[in-house]
Amino acid sequence: MAGLVDSHCHINFPELAADLPGVIARMQAADVTHALCVSVSLETFPEVLQIAERFPNIYASVGVHPNERAGVEPSVEQLAQLAAHPKVLAIGETGLDYYRQSGELEWQRRRFRTHIQAARACRKPLIIHCRQAAADTIKLLQEEQALEVGGVMHCFTESLSVADQAMEMGLYVSFSGIVTFSNARELREVARKVPLRRILIETDSPYLAPAPYRGKTNEPAYVRRVAEHISELQGVTLEQVATTTSQNFFSLFGQAASGDRAAVE
Numbered sequence: 001m002a003g004l005v006d007s008h009c010h011i012n013f014p015e016l017a018a019d020l021p022g023v024i025a026r027m028q029a030a031d032v033t034h035a036l037c038v039s040v041s042l043e044t045f046p047e048v049l050q051i052a053e054r055f056p057n058i059y060a061s062v063g064v065h066p067n068e069r070a071g072v073e074p075s076v077e078q079l080a081q082l083a084a085h086p087k088v089l090a091i092g093e094t095g096l097d098y099y100r101q102s103g104e105l106e107w108q109r110r111r112f113r114t115h116i117q118a119a120r121a122c123r124k125p126l127i128i129h130c131r132q133a134a135a136d137t138i139k140l141l142q143e144e145q146a147l148e149v150g151g152v153m154h155c156f157t158e159s160l161s162v163a164d165q166a167m168e169m170g171l172y173v174s175f176s177g178i179v180t181f182s183n184a185r186e187l188r189e190v191a192r193k194v195p196l197r198r199i200l201i202e203t204d205s206p207y208l209a210p211a212p213y214r215g216k217t218n219e220p221a222y223v224r225r226v227a228e229h230i231s232e233l234q235g236v237t238l239e240q241v242a243t244t245t246s247q248n249f250f251s252l253f254g255q256a257a258s259g260d261r262a263a264v265e
């Protein structure tokens with residue numbers, strides 16, 4: 001079978017970092033050939049990069065999560081400079097989260113704009129986190145001309161209309177283990193209708209383990225469960241989901257990762 005790619009995980013978090021060789025071995029056993037370890041703060045970015053440098057099939061991104069309140073605020077120059085590393089494929093995760101944060105959120109919007117500007121400066125795509133903030137997310141992406149670099153709406157939980165708007169801007173839509181949850185009927189309808197050629201798959205591990213592992217520590221190997229679910233929803237084989245979503249991953253994250261594409265096909 002063609003390999004699967006976990007487009008979004010946090011294997012530098014303590015739940016997974018303690019047993020990285022085990023995480024990598026279980027990926028291999030599940031035909032998960034690559035994973036993108038996504039940065040959430042500048043303070044922890046060195047850990048992310050170290051993992052990407054240690055394991056050839058793990059990539060990195062650089063960014064500060066919209067729920068990170070304390071810590072160093074990144075500048076456009078700093079993000080672009082850190083993203084110059086060949087294993088850093090993207091800027092993020094970034095975006096807006098009006099669910100976890102409340103009150104005056106101009107700081108979040110300012111930070112999101114900084115990330116979009118950095119992505120344009122270094123010509124790398126965006127990994128976008130969006131929770132109860134779809135309208136502003138789309139608006140800022142348009143205002144800052146994110147179309148120029150593209151990206152992915154990660155851990156997608158919005159409506160089909162938001163998915164359509166994202167795709168119109170050239171973005172991919174990434175589904176996580178949430179599609180397997182019994183209460184996610186509406187999201188499954190979205191995952192049925194988004195064309196496979198615009199879909200990425202992810203775990204967002206160590207959180208959001210798919211059924212039947214719900215409540216346990218999630219890990220990249222479990223992206224296979226997400227792929228199986230997408231194949232049922234789309235009425236295609238697991239092989240087709242693996243081939244297409246992995247091709248989507250490598251065409252989005254392009255240059256830096258393209259040397260590894262042969263390994264997937």
Ligand SMILES: [Zn+2]
Pocket residue numbers: 093129130154155
């Ligand atoms: Zn996120």
Ligand SMILES: [Zn+2]
Pocket residue numbers: 008009010038093204
């Ligand atoms: Zn994440």
